[in-house]
Amino acid sequence: MSIGPTLITERLILRPPAHEDFDGFAQMATEEETMRFIGGTAPRDAAWRGMASLAGSWALLGYGMFSVLRRDTGEWIGRLGPWRPGGKEGSWPGDEVGWGLKASAMGQGFAKEGAIAAIDWAFDHLGWEHVIHCIDKNNAPSIKLALALGSQLEREDHQLAPPFEMHWVDLYGQSKTAWKARQR
Amino acid sequence: MSLFDLSAVPRIETERLVLRGWSESDLDNGFAAMMADEEVARFLSADMRAKARSDAWRDMALFVGHWALRGYGLFAVEEKATGAFVGRVGAWQPECWVGFELGWALARPHWGKGYAVEAAHAAGDWIFAQFPLDEIVSLIHAENVRSQHLAHRLGMRVRGDTIHAGMRHEIWQISRSVWQARGRGGVDV
Numbered sequence: 001m002s003i004g005p006t007l008i009t010e011r012l013i014l015r016p017p018a019h020e021d022f023d024g025f026a027q028m029a030t031e032e033e034t035m036r037f038i039g040g041t042a043p044r045d046a047a048w049r050g051m052a053s054l055a056g057s058w059a060l061l062g063y064g065m066f067s068v069l070r071r072d073t074g075e076w077i078g079r080l081g082p083w084r085p086g087g088k089e090g091s092w093p094g095d096e097v098g099w100g101l102k103a104s105a106m107g108q109g110f111a112k113e114g115a116i117a118a119i120d121w122a123f124d125h126l127g128w129e130h131v132i133h134c135i136d137k138n139n140a141p142s143i144k145l146a147l148a149l150g151s152q153l154e155r156e157d158h159q160l161a162p163p164f165e166m167h168w169v170d171l172y173g174q175s176k177t178a179w180k181a182r183q184r
Numbered sequence: 185m186s187l188f189d190l191s192a193v194p195r196i197e198t199e200r201l202v203l204r205g206w207s208e209s210d211l212d213n214g215f216a217a218m219m220a221d222e223e224v225a226r227f228l229s230a231d232m233r234a235k236a237r238s239d240a241w242r243d244m245a246l247f248v249g250h251w252a253l254r255g256y257g258l259f260a261v262e263e264k265a266t267g268a269f270v271g272r273v274g275a276w277q278p279e280c281w282v283g284f285e286l287g288w289a290l291a292r293p294h295w296g297k298g299y300a301v302e303a304a305h306a307a308g309d310w311i312f313a314q315f316p317l318d319e320i321v322s323l324i325h326a327e328n329v330r331s332q333h334l335a336h337r338l339g340m341r342v343r344g345d346t347i348h349a350g351m352r353h354e355i356w357q358i359s360r361s362v363w364q365a366r367g368r369g370g371v372d373v
Contacts, residue, residue: 003187003252018187019253022279048279052249059190059248060208086241087208161238 003058005125007066007117014066014081014114016058017051021067024076025051028102037136038100039164054079061087063126068101068114077105081118082126091161093171094132097122099145111145119149123176132173134160146172150182188255190248196259198306201299203259203273206248210260214269216240218291227325228289230349250278256314258287261303263294270294273303275311282346282355283321286311288334300334308338312360319359326352339366 004016017025028034029047042050057064065081078101084092097119099111122128133151135142155171193205219225219240226232235243251257258274271290277283288304311320322340324331332354340356347353 003190016187017249017253043280045278045280049246052253052278053242053245054249055187055252056245056247056249059252060206060245085245086238087211089212090241091236091238162236163239163242 003055004063004066005121007121008071009113009117011071012110012114012117013069013071014117015069016064017054017067017079021076022048022051024067024102025079028078028100031103034100034103034106037139037142038098039167053085057083057085063122065098066114066118068105068110070105070110077101077110078114080111080114082122082128086161093134093155093158094173095122095126095128095130096132096134098133099142106141112148115145115149119179123179129176130173131176131179132171134158134169135172136167137170143170143172150174150178187252190251193251193257193259194310196306196310197264198302200264201270201303201306202262202264203303203306203310204262205251206244206260210269211237211241211244214291215244215260215272218269218271218289219243221292223292224289227328227331232351246278247272250276256311259303259307261290261299263299268294270299271303273300273307275307275315282323282348283319283357284311284315284317286320286322286338288322288331295330301337304334304338308358308363312363317360319357320363322356323348323353324356326354332356339363 007014026044026047029042032041035041054065063082065079065083067076068078068080069076080099083096083098086092099115101111119131133146151172151174154173157168158171160167196203216237219235222234225234229235247258256275258272258276261270261273263270273288276285276287286308288300290300322335335356339362340358343355343357345352345354
């Protein structure tokens with residue numbers, strides 16, 4: 001049984017989180033640099049709750065972040081994908097595709113490769129007309145990726161909803177039309 | 185990779201209640217209001233405060249994800265006669281938890297009707313029927329007298345205490361044999 005699709009890219013497998021991903025989630029949650037702009041480091045119990053919430057999003061909304069695995073090694077390297085906690089009626093600022101990879105997987109184009117597949121899937125299957133990325137002003141690598149995906153800065157200094165009300169983000173985004181028209 | 189099929193969450197009927205799987209509509213049909221009630225939330229949230237809707241959604245996603253990853257979890261409880269959302273009850277064992285827990289929490293409009301004991305009886309029966317456990321536990325905030333009273337009525341006893349979310353919690357426990365020997369009406373207290 002599956003709560004969501006499996007997407008295959010040149011180097012990656014994207015699928016909903018599963019039990020065997022937990023050691024990856026738990027390790028990534030301890031990486032200070034990785035977690036600095038995506039909620040902060042977390043102990044093992046909180047990492048499990050985070051992973052379970054992603055699985056729960058898939059079950060409740062029909063989408064959520066994917067676990068990202070390398071096709072060559074099978075290694076879990078992070079999570080990315082469609083994310084809108086609270087659903088359409090909630091206070092999240094839009095239909096997001098977000099990303100976060102563990103430190104050892106950064107700098108190799110994996111986040112971009114995965115994000116492209118996730119955005120394609122979201123526009124094709126979720127009826128979205130627009131995609132956003134919520135990014136901390138100081139998160140230079142993520143801003144660079146958003147721009148590389150063709151997204152533009154759309155709004156500054158948006159306060160996230162509880163339990164992340166201490167966090168302010170800039171919103172990058174683009175329309176489905178722009179995404180479909182972009183050069184591959 | 186394997187995840188529990190969420191459509192297989194059982195539907196358990198008691199005299200007045202239905203225990204069932206969660207749907208997104210539960211959030212605005214009662215769960216968000218329940219967590220926005222400080223009287224309910226104070227023993228359920230880490231800061232003892234009411235939760236915003238966005239935070240309640242994350243709780244609900246966690247409950248559903250717990251089912252997906254573990255194959256068991258907390259049921260949504262509804263009132264049979266009206267379909268109203270009543271609360272949550274069931275099995276709970278996130279990573280690093282103190283044991284296999286039977287947990288419960290009801291929205292305040294449904295307190296005082298005997299619903300919590302009715303739901304907890306049914307959930308405990310289901311847990312012991314489904315899983316080869318010698319005992320179940322309930323983690324209860326040291327000041328949560330109402331819940332302690334219910335645990336006692338279920339036949340549970342205090343085994344010790346622990347610090348959870350920075351606050352002292354009692355660990356209530358009941359063995360399979362004691363659970364199965366007690367009457368449906370609970371243990372006289």
